[in-house]
Amino acid sequence: xxxxxxxxxxxxxxxxxxxxxxxxxxxxxxxxxxxxxxxxxxxxxxxxxxxxxxxxxxxxxxxxxxxxxxxxxxxxxxxxxxxxxxxxxxxxxxxxxxxxxxxxxxxxxxxxxxxxxxxxxxxxxxxxxxxxxxxxxxxxxxxxxxxxxxxxxxxxxxxxxxxxxxxxxxxxxxxxxxxxxxxxxxxxxxxxxxxxxxxxxxxxxxxxxxxxxxxxxxxxxxxxxxxxxxxxxxxxxxxxxxxxxxxxxxxxxxxxxxxxxxxxxxxxxxxxxxxxxxxxxxxxxxxxxxxxxxxxxxxxxxxxxxxxxxxxxxxxxxxxxxxxxxxxxxxxxxxxxxxxxxxxxxxxxxxxxxxxxxxxxxxx
Amino acid sequence: xxxxxxxxxxxxxxxxxxxxxxxxxxxxxxxxxxxxxxxxxxxxxxxxxxxxxxxxxxxxxxxxxxxxxxxxxxxxxxxxxxxxxxxxxxxxxxxxxxxxxxxxxxxxxxxxxxxxxxxxxxxxxxxxxxxxxxxxxxxxxxxxxxxxxxxxxxxxxxxxxxxxxxxxxxxxxxxxxxxxxxxxxxxxxxxxxxxxxxxxxxxxxxxxxxxxxxxxxxxxxxxxxxxxxxx
Numbered sequence: 238x239x240x241x242x243x244x245x246x247x248x249x250x251x252x253x254x255x256x257x258x259x260x261x262x263x264x265x266x267x268x269x270x271x272x273x274x275x276x277x278x279x280x281x282x283x284x285x286x287x288x289x290x291x292x293x294x295x296x297x298x299x300x301x302x303x304x305x306x307x308x309x310x311x312x313x314x315x316x317x318x319x320x321x322x323x324x325x326x327x328x329x330x331x332x333x334x335x336x337x338x339x340x341x342x343x344x345x346x347x348x349x350x351x352x353x354x355x356x357x358x359x360x361x362x363x364x365x366x367x368x369x370x371x372x373x374x375x376x377x378x379x380x381x382x383x384x385x386x387x388x389x390x391x392x393x394x395x396x397x398x399x400x401x402x403x404x405x406x407x408x409x410x411x412x413x414x415x416x417x418x419x420x421x422x423x424x425x426x427x428x429x430x431x432x433x434x435x436x437x438x439x440x441x442x443x444x445x446x447x448x449x450x451x452x453x454x455x456x457x458x459x460x461x462x463x464x465x466x467x468x469x470x471x472x473x474x475x476x477x478x479x480x481x482x483x484x485x486x487x488x489x490x491x492x493x494x495x496x497x498x499x500x501x502x503x504x505x506x507x508x509x510x511x512x513x514x515x516x517x518x519x520x521x522x523x524x525x526x527x528x529x530x531x532x533x534x535x536x537x538x539x540x541x542x543x544x545x546x547x548x549x550x551x552x553x554x555x556x557x558x559x560x561x562x563x564x565x566x567x568x569x570x571x572x573x574x575x576x577x578x579x580x581x582x583x584x585x586x587x588x589x590x591x592x593x594x595x596x597x598x599x600x601x
Numbered sequence: 602x603x604x605x606x607x608x609x610x611x612x613x614x615x616x617x618x619x620x621x622x623x624x625x626x627x628x629x630x631x632x633x634x635x636x637x638x639x640x641x642x643x644x645x646x647x648x649x650x651x652x653x654x655x656x657x658x659x660x661x662x663x664x665x666x667x668x669x670x671x672x673x674x675x676x677x678x679x680x681x682x683x684x685x686x687x688x689x690x691x692x693x694x695x696x697x698x699x700x701x702x703x704x705x706x707x708x709x710x711x712x713x714x715x716x717x718x719x720x721x722x723x724x725x726x727x728x729x730x731x732x733x734x735x736x737x738x739x740x741x742x743x744x745x746x747x748x749x750x751x752x753x754x755x756x757x758x759x760x761x762x763x764x765x766x767x768x769x770x771x772x773x774x775x776x777x778x779x780x781x782x783x784x785x786x787x788x789x790x791x792x793x794x795x796x797x798x799x800x801x802x803x804x805x806x807x808x809x810x811x812x813x814x815x816x817x818x819x820x821x822x823x824x825x826x827x828x829x830x831x832x
Contacts, residue, residue, distance in 0.1 A: 238713060238717035241713070245705035246705055508701075513689065513694075513714065514689035514718050515686075516683075593663075594662045595662050
């Protein structure tokens with residue numbers, strides 16, 4: 238019976254219901270988009286790291302999983318590392334941020350091709366001149382680039398020599414020496430990738446390298462991928478918590494206002510229910526159930542809207558803002574919206590419960 | 602208080618004072634009343650005479666300030682809010698001048714709501730209720746909302762809703778106040794019929810002396826007291 242009352246109430250004022258649902262959907266979408274972007278960004282990073290084909294990554298002391306302290310490794314270290322037992326290949330790269338979430342990566346084409354198996358070109362070829370850049374399909378789509386296009390990176394114009402399939406190390410590639418000179422890091426590298434004769438030798442090689450290069454950040458690729466998580470990105474977990482908090486507050490405020498108005502509008506109906514002998518619990522139950530219905534509707538709408546934001550991101554910035562679908566967060570976002578909605582229904586519910594039936598019946 | 606045999610309402614020295622800001626308004630100034638089961642009583646009187654207040658106290662919508670009133674075996678003066686809520690859900694029902702149907706719900710759902718609140722099975726109408734709906738002439742209008750019904754139909758749905766829970770007492774507050782003369786007569790005849798056929802105890806407030814004549818006796822209220830009783 239409560240279901241009938243709640244259903245007819247939400248149907249009776251469709252605009253109020255729709256607006257409430259949409260407003261509750263906003264924080265749900267916000268949370269799912271943020272989580273989706275974080276997860277998408279990290280998954281993309283992990284996928285690209287795995288695409289290198291290396292077994293070990295070697296970084297300068299003081300670097301974290303997701304940040305690099307510029308190009309701090311001496312280039313000659315590549316040769317030294319190659320001489321380590323079981324290491325068959327070593328190739329160094331330079332990473333240089335170019336604004337936003339994007340960076341350009343300097344590679345040695347021959348070494349990188351040997352290690353990763355090479356790029357799969359969808360258009361054009363590898364860079365051959367100092368002003369040429371190779372981009373992956375995501376970046377090309379994002380910037381509407383084709384082989385032969387000109388794009389501006391690091392305050393200079395570059396010619397796109399080729400477009401490759403995504404999934405290998407980075408979105409933009411230039412010649413490592415060229416980038417070293419451009420960023421004033423001649424003879425320096427950001428990280429060195431090592432390939433072994435047998436991946437099962439990885440722990441042994443890491444142990445040997447750690448003994449020899451004290452303080453350097455040396456990870457197996459498996460470990461590196463596992464470390465690419467929200468908790469390892471400075472401030473991201475805190476930012477997510479802040480957005481969750483905002484979600485609760487918005488859900489609370491929207492439902493509180495909506496149900497407050499609903500209780501005012503339905504003063505006479507509450508009086509009628511009380512004249513029929515409705516208990517305080519029954520009246521409260523209707524208000525809380527209606528808030529829960531709005532919260533549920535807002536959750537569903539929020540989930541659907543997160544697909545809209547994903548579609549938008551995929552079409553606007555597939556390289557910079559890859560948004561994953563994270564179903565495991567749907568119930569969490571739903572609980573956050575429902576929690577806010579239920580909290581927001583408490584005061585209007587108490588207001589309804591406390592109404593004097595005689596005054597409520599006389600309400601025009 | 603000594604309760605006369607089969608008296609369903611008994612009030613002694615009933616007083617009610619309302620505080621409106623700094624002013625105290627004495628709505629009832631010592632009302633004594635005995636209503637035997639199955640009686641149809643009309644209450645008449647000018648505005649402010651206290652008839653609605655008496656109605657609200659007997660219906661458990663508000664407690665008296667002083668005095669004692671026993672309704673269907675419950676002492677309304679002492680039972681507290683929970684007890685008065687139980688009284689409304691189990692023993693008394695209201696019919697109002699403005700019908701007071703829940704506007705979002707169909708006639709059927711209005712009746713179901715009353716049944717549900719009183720703890721009865723709301724989804725299956727028993728034969729007695731079905732015959733009541735036939736008697737009221739609304740059996741074919743149950744799936745309509747109040748906005749789709751005439752005033753007369755709405756009032757008949759309100760009567761059906763009130764009686765669906767089989768209350769010991771039906772309190773009707775100006776039940777014909779918003780109806781034309783034809784529908785007024787129909788509603789009054791229905792109330793009289795229900796009283797005669799089912800022995801339903803009815804208290805009806807009215808301004809209309811012709812309507813009052815449908816009751817077994819008429820209480821004339823003035824200045825918060827029962828000034829006169831006529832048969």
